[in-house]
Amino acid sequence: MPSENENPNIRLLKKELAEGRIDRREFLRFATLLGMAVPAAYAFVGERPIRPAAAASAQGGTLRLGTRVKSLENPATYSWGGYDSNVTRQVCEYLTLTDRDNVTHPYLLEKWDASPDLKTWTLSLRRNVKWHNGEDFTADDVLWNLKRLTDPAVGSSFIGLVQDFLLKSVPNGTDKAGKPETKLVWWDANAIEKVDSHTIRLNGRVPQVAIPEYLFHYPALMLYPGDKGVFGAGSQGTGAFTMTDYQIGKIAAVRAVKTYWATGETTSWGGGPYLDEIQFIDLGDNMATGISAMASHQVDGLVVTDPSQAPALQAMPSFQLYKVGSAQCAVLRFHVDLKPWDNANVRMAMRLGLENAAFIELALRGLGTLGQDCHVAPVLPDYGKVPDIDRNVAKAKELLKEAGFPNGFDTELAVPSDIGWIVAQCQAAVEQWKAIGARVKLNVMPGAEYWDVWTKVPFGCTIWYHRPLGVMLLNLAYRTGVPWNESGYSNPEFDQLLNQAGGILQSGKRREVMQKLQEILQQDGPMAQPVFAESFTFMDKKVSGFSMHPTNYVFGNRLSLAA
Amino acid sequence: MPGFLVRRSLTLLLTLVAASFLVFSITEFSPSNVARETLGAYALPEQVHLLYEKLQLGDPLLVRYVRWAGVLLGLRKDPLDNPALGLNIHDPKGPRYLGNFGYSTLFRVPVNQIIWNRLGNTAVLAGIAFAIIVPLSMLLGILAGMRPGSFLDRALSVASITMTSMPEYAIGVILAAIFAVWLKVLPGTSPLVGGTGWPLPSQFVLPVAVLVLYDSGYVARMVRASMIDVLNRPFVRTAILKGLPRRRVILRHALRNAMIAPFTVILLQINWLIGGVVVTETVFAYPGFGRMLLQASLFGDIALIEAATLIALVIAMATQLLSDIGYWLLDPQART
Structure with a gap:
């Protein structure tokens, strides 16, 4: 159904689909990227969104995952998506979410809109999202986080992605040897702009089609401003869990919160949590250790598996191989x-x-x-x-x-x-x-x-x-x-x-x-x-709701354990 | 004795300074630097350069060493513990105190926050292993040494040589394969996390078994050799000729003398158990000192390596001192 204010690029995609120049998957990928609602896009191609296997009726229990427990203190500088961000993403969430089929969905956002020249992106926040302490999640929180992520002194790799779009180099005096130096600043004072209490606008310098994907880059977690950028046990978040135990190199444990804003959501990523607790247990870099821990059921699954571990794990009948x-x-x-x-x-x-x-x-x-x-x-x-x-x-x-x-x-x-x-x-x-x-x-x-x-x-x-x-x-x-x-x-x-x-x-x-x-x-x-x-890994067959993500991301709210 | 203690303490201090400087200068040859490690692999060169300048990493080695020593002695602030850097690095004990080992770039916490916990874990593992290794290897060594060439001696020798010549890694994997994967009676890893269906004590069984199997044979061989040597000494022959019962000859006369040489060896096992059990800790994912040191070395985490080196040195020197005192008590000749 064409609407007056539909992004002309979406109209173009519809035309391309009709003419058979792109396939359905590609249409979904780009239409959602341009802000078309996911159910609408799927409806347009006559499909239903893929849902993860409905979590079993079993509720509660503790899931244990073998991983490396790295430093979690400073999410902006995470550099091991599979390890550090997988703990924090259970507590804090992202504005968007790219699923295993490379389709990007609004997550803490309700929707986004791109201008026809792809330079201006308007992000509309969901209104029902709350921090664990009951405060509303607002545009001020997003502004604070994006400001922090784009500050070169913070050292986030997020800058590398949006450098051309949001930043520019300006002269910054000279170094000791007298060579001129530069520093990165927003290209415009309004590069990131708060429109109202639940709307943020990104005013880019150049066209950029992948903004929604960038917002799911693993350091781009939405942290509670009151925590000042530091993540630890008891930190605020909007997610389904809160961290209760954290010992670097040993264990990180997250416990389900009573009031998760997305409980009962029927989106492909929402719902839950079904588990009481998830424990991330450090098994080090040794390949044999992961196999031993799985064999003696000390862990129910591994976050990252090396191909050299696969033959031994495939030989054990209680584990399921997941791959994508x-x-x-x-x-x-x-x-x-x-x-x-x-x-x-x-x-x-x-x-x-x-x-x-x-x-x-x-x-x-x-x-x-x-x-x-x-x-x-x-x-x-x-x-x-x-x-x-x-x-x-x-x-x-x-x-x-x-x-x-x-x-x-x-x-x-x-x-x-x-x-x-x-x-x-x-x-x-x-x-x-x-x-x-x-x-x-x-x-x-x-x-x-x-x-x-x-x-x-x-x-x-x-x-x-x-x-x-x-x-x-x-x-x-x-x-x-x-x-x-x-x-x-x-x-x-x-x-x-x-x-x-x-x-x-x-x-x-x-x-x-x-x-x-x-x-x-x-x-x-x-x-x-x-x-x-x-990308592949192994989970115990009693774990349900798991599906392999190409970047090894774990979405704990969807997981459950059979008795 | 007091003079001896003073001399020893001074040697210790000198060794600590020399060793810490040596370790520090090794960083000169490593291509990585604190700025890069702090920011991670994906930081832009510009960001790394910014921090490099702020931390004055381009200064001469000696200047940086003195700066580091100043932080350790509590004379200067840790340069990384500076809110202006925006790194979120904060030591709860404050930026300046005696014994500040600085900030671990690998674990991203103050060194003191991680190293003592790991040392404690390893001390527990080492303590249990030591409590088994010493009596076991002494018993085996004495039994074998009493009748060299007997069936018992041969059997014990073959067994202990076999176990000693197998790498710890192999022993660990074989034990895990038998008891964890096949028989399913013990946990295959020891992350010291409760509630995984395996109580904490059960997580110690396999790592301790590896250490005991690997090390007892070696110590037993030492005790055996010393026992044989002592039993051939004239005073033992005299005691036998005097008509003393064999049991009394061995327990009263031979044993004490036979313990003098292995005593040093046994105390040296403490050093090995603290710093050298890297392999066992890695195979069983045991959160200990050795595994931490290995990770720190591979990462080039200079603050952590320095702290671990100094602590391992202090332990080594302390056991040496202990062995000297023990020697002094056991052997009247050493007292003159």
């Missing part, structure tokens, strides 16, 4: 400013030297999907269809010869040791590259050490977690000069196409642009990327 396709991958990336990687032929030869399909077994024990050396996963809604890159040793050798390496060359690959499957991927790649004459020495280093040099090493293997859109990943990793462009890649044509992709809403057209971007990466790009890891 994701865009998580580890890119074998070359620093294009350094020899020999400045030569596109060498980079292409490295891609041709790998048998991508073999890595699904070798690195991921079957829990993965084929990569195409372009960092955009087919599960993402904006994926453009590109051909696979097959192994071709003869061609690779020829390219190396052209590049001046008729007898191959020696190099070193840096890899962080803390994620098991990444090391396995690198070991397998090193073996395969021998055939084309690339003699690669593996340098396995502690994760913390790697993260300090990840943008500097000539050749490294970096994990990139799931993002709900391919264009987000390409913007973060391959645009000229952005902070996380670890390869130093700079291609004006690529940047121009990225700008174009960020500004078009017509999905068919956008996908054409994405296809071109992916082709550039396949032919000229600064990395090889053989596989995408599936």
